[in-house]
Amino acid sequence: MAGCCGTKDQVVARAQDGGPLEHFAGQVQNCLAYARLRKSQGAPVVGIMCEFTPRELIMAAGGVPVCLCGGSAEMVEPAERVLPANLCPLIKSTFGYSLEKANPFLEMASLVVAETTCDGKKKMYELLGQRHPMYVLELPQKSRDADAFEHWVAELRKLRKELEARFAVEITDEKLKEAVVVMNRDRRLKRELAGLMQSACPPLTGRELLGMRSLIAGLPQDHEQYSKAAAWLAGREIKPAAGKRVRVLLTGVPLPHGAERVLGLIEDNGGLVVCQESCSGEKPVLEDIDIDAPDLLRALAAKYFHLPCSVMTPNDRRLERLEALAGEYRAECVIEVVWRTCLTYDIEAQAVKALAEDKLRMPYLKIETDYSPSDNARLSLRVQSLFETVKGRQGCNHG
Amino acid sequence: MLYAGVDVGSRTIKVVVIDEGLGQLIASGICDQGVRQAALAHDLFKQVLGQAGLGREDVSRVIATGYGRSAVEWADAAVTEITCQAYGVIAQVPNARTIIDIGGQDSKVIRLDERGLVYDFVMNDRCAAGTGRFLEIVAVRLETGLKDLGAMAEKAACPSIISSMCAVFAETEIVGLLAAEEAPANLAAGVQHSVARRIVAMLAGRVNGPVVFTGGVALIPGMARALSDALDRNVIIAEAPQMTAARGAALIACGQARRTAGASAEVGKFLEAVQ
Numbered sequence: 001m002a003g004c005c006g007t008k009d010q011v012v013a014r015a016q017d018g019g020p021l022e023h024f025a026g027q028v029q030n031c032l033a034y035a036r037l038r039k040s041q042g043a044p045v046v047g048i049m050c051e052f053t054p055r056e057l058i059m060a061a062g063g064v065p066v067c068l069c070g071g072s073a074e075m076v077e078p079a080e081r082v083l084p085a086n087l088c089p090l091i092k093s094t095f096g097y098s099l100e101k102a103n104p105f106l107e108m109a110s111l112v113v114a115e116t117t118c119d120g121k122k123k124m125y126e127l128l129g130q131r132h133p134m135y136v137l138e139l140p141q142k143s144r145d146a147d148a149f150e151h152w153v154a155e156l157r158k159l160r161k162e163l164e165a166r167f168a169v170e171i172t173d174e175k176l177k178e179a180v181v182v183m184n185r186d187r188r189l190k191r192e193l194a195g196l197m198q199s200a201c202p203p204l205t206g207r208e209l210l211g212m213r214s215l216i217a218g219l220p221q222d223h224e225q226y227s228k229a230a231a232w233l234a235g236r237e238i239k240p241a242a243g244k245r246v247r248v249l250l251t252g253v254p255l256p257h258g259a260e261r262v263l264g265l266i267e268d269n270g271g272l273v274v275c276q277e278s279c280s281g282e283k284p285v286l287e288d289i290d291i292d293a294p295d296l297l298r299a300l301a302a303k304y305f306h307l308p309c310s311v312m313t314p315n316d317r318r319l320e321r322l323e324a325l326a327g328e329y330r331a332e333c334v335i336e337v338v339w340r341t342c343l344t345y346d347i348e349a350q351a352v353k354a355l356a357e358d359k360l361r362m363p364y365l366k367i368e369t370d371y372s373p374s375d376n377a378r379l380s381l382r383v384q385s386l387f388e389t390v391k392g393r394q395g396c397n398h399g
Numbered sequence: 400m401l402y403a404g405v406d407v408g409s410r411t412i413k414v415v416v417i418d419e420g421l422g423q424l425i426a427s428g429i430c431d432q433g434v435r436q437a438a439l440a441h442d443l444f445k446q447v448l449g450q451a452g453l454g455r456e457d458v459s460r461v462i463a464t465g466y467g468r469s470a471v472e473w474a475d476a477a478v479t480e481i482t483c484q485a486y487g488v489i490a491q492v493p494n495a496r497t498i499i500d501i502g503g504q505d506s507k508v509i510r511l512d513e514r515g516l517v518y519d520f521v522m523n524d525r526c527a528a529g530t531g532r533f534l535e536i537v538a539v540r541l542e543t544g545l546k547d548l549g550a551m552a553e554k555a556a557c558p559s560i561i562s563s564m565c566a567v568f569a570e571t572e573i574v575g576l577l578a579a580e581e582a583p584a585n586l587a588a589g590v591q592h593s594v595a596r597r598i599v600a601m602l603a604g605r606v607n608g609p610v611v612f613t614g615g616v617a618l619i620p621g622m623a624r625a626l627s628d629a630l631d632r633n634v635i636i637a638e639a640p641q642m643t644a645a646r647g648a649a650l651i652a653c654g655q656a657r658r659t660a661g662a663s664a665e666v667g668k669f670l671e672a673v674q
Contacts, residue, residue, distance in 0.1 A: 357518075375525070377466070378525075381480075381522075384479045385481035385520060388479060389481075389482070392517070393516060396516065
């Protein structure tokens with residue numbers, strides 16, 4: 001692969017002229033302006049905490065679903081006044097935003113919809129529910145069981161009724177279908193962008209790709225820019241040249257807005273994150289909803305129920321996907337990020353390591369960290385060592 | 400031509416100069432780490448060369464490694480201590496499969512594949528328990544020197560159980576045991592066993608032999624035996640265990656591993672790729 005992407009000193013073509021990437025640089029402000037506008041027109045802003053919540057139902061109720069996952073290190077300390085220190089930073093940061101009243105989306109939310117995923121989130125939602133209107137979906141966790149799926153369908157029917165009652169609207173199948181069309185388009189556009197990373201010479205970095213996500217999915221202005229981006233990025237070259245970097249399949253916990261540090265660190269040390277399997281990457285966009293299904297709500301439920309989150313047991317789907325993604329994106333190693341004390345991902349890391357090493361035959365590194373930058377040097381050492389191992393093995397196999 | 404490795408560690412700086420032909424050791428030196436890390440490394444390098452009657456021009460390539468590797472601006476390249484340690488050990492023990500490295504402020508376990516390449520590694524660098532620093536703290540508490548800790552431990556009738564997972568709390572635990580008139584020898588041995596148990600936990604049940612012990616802590620008598628007992632297998636102390644990473648860096652600088660005694664052809668290609 002080396003040498004296929006030009007010379008070391010090649011300059012990034014059109015690096016500074018912005019293009020669609022410039023639009024996404026102001027993404028939080030864009031989303032805020034949109035949410036404020038819609039709210040002023042009478043649309044309820046509905047916070048969501050996880051990719052299991054079907055945005056389509058909220059949109060069909062006329063609402064604006066906004067992701068509220070906290071990625072700020074600054075919000076961790078206030079949260080620790082209430083929550084235990086031994087809790088994942090994502091949960092603490094999310095709750096800290098509420099205590100500090102620092103997340104404008106949360107402050108304007110008419111409702112927060114969440115679900116029983118991990119124990120830490122579930123119990124934090126009880127506290128959050130004392131501060132904001134909350135609705136918690138019960139997520140069954142044996143994802144291969146038919147009765148578990150039926151229970152999930154029933155939970156979504158209850159949510160539908162809740163939204164209808166709370167916002168005094170009717171969620172017709174037609175409205176639901178319209179929302180599914182928008183979200184299927186959203187997922188397809190995101191898949192297409194992510195797919196650019198399959199190239200031997202990807203035209204953007206993993207960090208840039210992560211920056212193109214949105215707190216509010218399905219925005220018309222985002223869709224316009226996503227469509228433009230693919231054409232605009234064609235032929236673009238990144239620096240250092242993609243062929244000089246180690247191709248990384250990144251998995252594990254999501255990297256919420258503000259918590260992109262680890263991804264940056266991997267790419268600053270000679271890596272190129274070609275695939276992000278997590279919930280802030282491809283996990284939520286890999287499956288669409290069958291628009292022609294006789295029961296659209298069941299089809300909706302199926303898509304979300306298939307999300308291979310580590311709270312599911314067993315979670316074979318995640319391993320199947322990782323195996324497929326490693327091939328499609330020509331990964332050379334697997335890096336797993338685990339937020340400290342995230343037990344489900346931390347334990348499941350055993351299975352991911354075994355998959356990477358025994359089946360995919362590639363080096364694996366688990367990075368356990370939180371939102372504080374204090375371990376940057378220590379993590380850089382691990383990442384550099386991993387890349388030396390990758391290059392060393394390639395030297396042996398091809399030398 | 401000569402090649403050098405500079406290992407800028409957390410507690411000490413090491414320099415090794417080797418000969419191109421056989422990868423033979425020409426000169427080496429070690430000094431304590433301090434505030435002016437880059438300058439200290441440079442002074443040591445000049446001193447090692449001077450003592451061997453050599454000049455900078457005799458050394459054609461220098462590789463820096465260790466915590467402060469990026470501070471050594473005069474080095475030609477930097478390679479992590481994981482890779483350097485692996486190579487430094489393989490040059491000594493060609494069939495080594497596991498490296499236990501206990502340094503001043505961290506400990507690592509590196510597993511090697513059948514070709515001698517890094518398979519995976521685990522590091523403890525978030526807490527002092529299980530590192531040389533922990534043993535230093537204990538030595539002070541027991542009013543002895545680090546080097547005499549092993550001799551003291553050998554006299555233990557019944558090693559104490561030190562269960563605290565944190566160096567600071569372990570010290571508190573030791574203070575309590577001293578107050579209960581526990582014999583210092585038992586405490587010294589207990590602390591060595593405590594460090595060994597932490598290393599075994601890092602290995603997570605996957606130990607392949609031969610096991611080679613490196614880092615400054617390998618110089619403390621009794622530590623290898625404590626590890627050996629905890630692992631229930633033989634632990635080989637590397638020759639000059641503090642210098643193996645610097646030696647590995649020098650060998651990588653040389654990049655001629657195929658001509659080095661004990662190194663496989665795969666390792667040679669590996670070194671070329673790493674460069």
